[in-house]
Amino acid sequence: xxxxxxxxxxxxxxxxxxxxxxxxxxxxxxxxxxxxxxxxxxxxxxxxxxxxxxxxxxxxxxxxxxxxxxxxxxxxxxxxxxxxxxxxxxxxxxxxxxxxxxxxxxxxxxxxxxxxxxxxxxxxxxxxxxxxxxxxxxxxxxxxxxxxxxxxxxxxxxxxxxxxxxxxxxxxxxxxxxxxxxxxxxxxxxxxxxxxxxxxxxxxxxxxxxxxxxxxxxxxxxxxxxxxxxxxxxxxxxxxxxxxxxxxxxxxxxxxxxxxxxxxxxxxxxxxxxxxxxxxxxxxxxxxxxxxxxxxxxxxxxxxxxxxxxxxxxxxxxxxxxx
Ligand SMILES: Cc1cc2nc3c(=O)[nH]c(=O)nc-3n(C[C@H](O)[C@H](O)[C@H](O)COP(=O)(O)O)c2cc1C
Numbered sequence: 316x317x318x319x320x321x322x323x324x325x326x327x328x329x330x331x332x333x334x335x336x337x338x339x340x341x342x343x344x345x346x347x348x349x350x351x352x353x354x355x356x357x358x359x360x361x362x363x364x365x366x367x368x369x370x371x372x373x374x375x376x377x378x379x380x381x382x383x384x385x386x387x388x389x390x391x392x393x394x395x396x397x398x399x400x401x402x403x404x405x406x407x408x409x410x411x412x413x414x415x416x417x418x419x420x421x422x423x424x425x426x427x428x429x430x431x432x433x434x435x436x437x438x439x440x441x442x443x444x445x446x447x448x449x450x451x452x453x454x455x456x457x458x459x460x461x462x463x464x465x466x467x468x469x470x471x472x473x474x475x476x477x478x479x480x481x482x483x484x485x486x487x488x489x490x491x492x493x494x495x496x497x498x499x500x501x502x503x504x505x506x507x508x509x510x511x512x513x514x515x516x517x518x519x520x521x522x523x524x525x526x527x528x529x530x531x532x533x534x535x536x537x538x539x540x541x542x543x544x545x546x547x548x549x550x551x552x553x554x555x556x557x558x559x560x561x562x563x564x565x566x567x568x569x570x571x572x573x574x575x576x577x578x579x580x581x582x583x584x585x586x587x588x589x590x591x592x593x594x595x596x597x598x599x600x601x602x603x604x605x606x607x608x609x610x611x612x613x614x615x616x617x618x619x620x621x622x623x624x625x626x627x628x629x630x631x632x633x634x635x636x637x638x
Contacts, residue, residue, distance in 0.1 A: 316350065316351065316627075317351070317626070317627025317628065317629060318627070320627075321627065324336065325416070325418065328412070328414075329414040329415055329416045329423070330411065330412070330413065330414040333414065333624075337378075337379065337383060337384060340379075340383075340384035340387035340388075341383045341384045341387070343387060344384070344386040344387055344390070345386040345387065345389065345390040346390075347387060347390070348386070348387045348388075348389070348390025348391045348628065349390050351390075351391060351627070351628045351629050355392060356370070356392060356632055356635035356636055359371060359394070359635060359638060361394075361615065361616070363548075363593045363615045363616055364483065364520035364522075364547045364548055364593055365520065366450055366482055366483065366520065367450075368394045368395050368450050368616065369394045369448075369450075370392070370393075370394035370635055370638075371394055371606070371610065371615065371616045371617060372392075372393060372394050372606065372616075372617055372618075372619065372631060372634055372635060373393055373394055373395040373396060373397060373450075373452075373595070373616060373617065373618045373619070374388050374393050374395075374396045374397060374618065374619065374620075374623075375397060375597050375618035375619055375620035376397040376398070376399050376400055376452075376454035376485065376487065376524070376618075377399075377400065377425075377427070377454075377620060378620055378623070379396070379398060380398070380399055380400065380401070380429075380430070380431045380437075381398070381401075381431060381432045381436070381437050381440065382398040382437050382440050382441040382444075383440065385441065385444040385445060385449065385451075386444060387628075389446075389449065391628040391631050391632075392631040392632045392635060393631055394450065394616075395449075395450035395451070395452065395482075395616070396449070396450070396451050396452070397451075397452040397453075397454050397485065397618065398437060398441060398451060398452070398453055398454065399431065399437070399453050399454030399455065399456070399485070399487070400429045400431065400454045400455065400456040400487050400490065401431050401432075401433065401434040401437050401453060401454070401455060401456065401473050401476075401477065402429055402431060402433065402434065402455075402456045402457060402458045402469065402473060403433065403434055403457075403458060403469050403472035403473045403476065404433050404458050405431060405432050405433035405436065406428075406429060406430065406431065406433075406458055406459060407430055408427050408428040408429060408430025408431075409426050409427060409428035409430075409492065413425060413426045413427050413428070413566070414427065415564050416624065417559075417562055417570075418625070420559050420562060420570065420571060420572055421570050421571035421572075421601070421621065421622070421625050422559070422562065422568055422569065422570035422571055422572050422573075422621065423568070423569050423570050423620075423621045423624060424562070424564040424566050424567070424568050424569075425492070425554070425566050425567055425569070426491075426492045426564075426565055426566025426567070427492060427566075428459060428490075428492040428493055429456050429458075429459070429490065429492070429493060433476075434453075434455075434472070434473040434476035434477050435476040437453075437477065438453075438476050438477045438478075438479065438480050441453075441477075441480040442479060442480050445480055449482075450482050450483075451480060451481060451482050452481065452482065452483045452484065452485055452522070453473075453474075453477040453480065453481040453483075453484050453485070454484075454485040454487050454524070455469075455470045455473040455474055455477075455484055455485060455486055455487060455512070456469070456470075456473070456487050456490065456493065456496075457469035457470060457493070457496070459493055459494070463495055463496075463498060463499060463504065466499055466504070466508060467507065467508050467511040467512065470486055470508065470511075470512045471511060471512060471515045474512060474515050474516060475515065481519065482519070482520075483519060483520040483521065483522060483547075484512070484516060484519065484520075484521050484522070485521075485522045485523070485524050485550055486508065486509060486512055486521065486522070486523045486524065486546075487524045487553070488500050488504075488505065488508070488523065488524070488525075489524050489525050489526035489552070489553035490553060490554070490567065491526070491528075491553075491554060491555075491556055491566060491567045492566055492567060497526055497528075500525065500526065500529060500533065500536075500537050501533075501536065502536040502537075502539065502540055505523070505536070505537060505540035505541075505544075506539075506540040506543045506544050507544075508544075509521070509523060509540060509541065509544035509545075509546045510543075510544040510545070513544055513545050513546055520547040520548070521546050521547050522546065522547060522548045522549060522550050522595065523537070523540075523541055523546050523548075523549055523550070524549075524550040524551075524552075524553055525537055525549060525550070525551050525552055525553065525580070525584075526552060526553050526555070527551070527552035527553065527554075527555045527557075527573060527576045527577055527580055527598060528555055528556055528557065529580075531583065534580065534583050534584060534587065535587055537549075538584055538587035538588050539587075541588065541592065542588065542589060542592070546592075547592065547593070548592045548593040548594060548595065548615075549584055549588065549592065549593075549594050549595070550594075550595040550597060550618070551577065551580045551581055551584055551594060551595070551596060551597070551598070552573070552576070552577045552580050552597065552598045553567065554566070554567025554568055554569045554573070555567060555568050555569075555572075555573055555576060556568070557572075557576070558572075559572045569598070569599075569620060569621045570599060570621035570622070570625070571599050571601070571621070571622075572599065573598040573599040574598060574599025574600070574605065575599075576598070577596065577597065577598025577599055577600075578596075578598075578608065578609065578612060580598075581594060581596045581609060581612050581613065581614055582612050582613070585612065585613035593614075593615035593616065594613060594614050594615060595614065595615065595616045595617065595618060596609040596612075596614035596616075596617050596618075597617060597618035597619070597620070599621070599622075600617050600618070600619050600622060601619070601621075601622030601625070601626060601630065602622075602634065602637070603633070603634045603635075603636075603637025603638050604637070606634055606638060607638065619631070619634075
C-alpha cells in the first residue's frame with residue numbers, strides 16, 4: 316500500500332507529507348497498522364536496563380514528537396517507542412522550510428528545532444493511550460531560550476512532567492538545531508547535567524543521546540560522564556552535520572549516509588563503556604541485516620526513523636521476520 320501512496324507523499328513538501336502521514340496514523344490507529352503488515356512477530360523479546368522489550372526495534376525520537384499515534388506504532392510491530400523531543404514549555408521550532416528529503420541518497424535533512432506541545436500536554440495525551448505492556452521512552456530537551464547554565468532545570472522539569480508515562484528517559488544533548496545544545500556534551504556540563512537528571516529519575520533508566528560528529532576525545536569524555544553520573548546507557552546517534560557530495564541544506568542529516576559513522580560510533584562506545592551499559596544504535600538502519608550487524612557490534616536495541624519514510628511502516632515486520 317505504501318508503494319502506491321509514496322509517490323503522492325514525495326510530491327508534497329516533506330513537512331506537510333510528514334504531517335499527513337502522522338495524521339493518518341493518528342486517526343487510522345491500530346486498524347490501519349494491521350492493514351500494513353499481518354500477524355505480530357514473536358520470539359524477539361529482550362531485557363535491557365531492567366525493562367522487558369517485546370523486540371529490539373524501536374521508533375526513533377522526533378517522528379511522533381507529541382505522542383499522537385501510539386496504537387498505530389504498536390500495531391506496526393515496534394518493540395518500543397521514543398516520544399519527543401519534549402521541552403518543558405511548548406515551542407514552535409525554527410521557521411519553515413525546515414525539512415528536506417534526498418531520495419537519491421535515502422536521506423533526510425531537518426532543522427526543526429524541537430517544535431512540540433510541551434512536556435505536560437504530551438504526558439496527558441500519552442497517559443490516555445499507553446498500555447502497561449508498552450515500552451515508552453520520553454526524549455527530553457531544553458527550550459531554545461534557556462541558557463546552557465540553566466539547562467538542567469529544563470531537563471528535570473520535562474522529566475517531572477512526564478514521570479507517570481515514561482518507562483525510560485533520554486537526555487538529548489545532540490540535536491544540531493538548537494543553538495549551543497551540543498556543547499552540553501562536553502564534560503564540563505554533561506556529568507553534572509546527567510547526575511541531576513538521574514537523581515530526578517528516581518531509579519528509572521536514563522539514557523544520553525550523542526552526536527555522530529563527536530571526535531574520539533569527545534566520545535571518550537561523553538562515555539566518562541555517562542559512567543560517572545550513573546546514567547544507564549547511551550543512544551548513538553543523532554543526525555550529522557556531514558554531507559554526501561551534492562547535498563546542501565542547514566541542519567542535521569539522517570538516513571543511509573549516516574550508517575557507516577553510526578556503526579563506527581557504536582563500536583567505539585562499546586569499547587569505552589562498561590559492558591553492562593546498554594547502547595541503543597540508531598542512524599541509517601533499514602534492513603534486518605543492518606539490525607543484526609548493530610546487535611553483533613554490541614547494541615542492545617536499535618531505532619529507526621528515515622528508512623520508515625522511504626520504505627513505509629511494513630519495514631518493521633519485514634525486519635523482525637528477517638532477524
Ligand atoms: C525530521 C527529523 C526530526 C528528528 N527529531 C528528533 C528529535 O526531536 N529528537 C531526537 O533525539 N532526535 C531526532 N531526530 C533524530 C532521529 O531520532 C535519529 O537519531 C536520526 O534520524 C538517525 O536515524 P535514521 O538514520 O534512522 O533517521 C530527528 C530526525 C529527523 C529526520
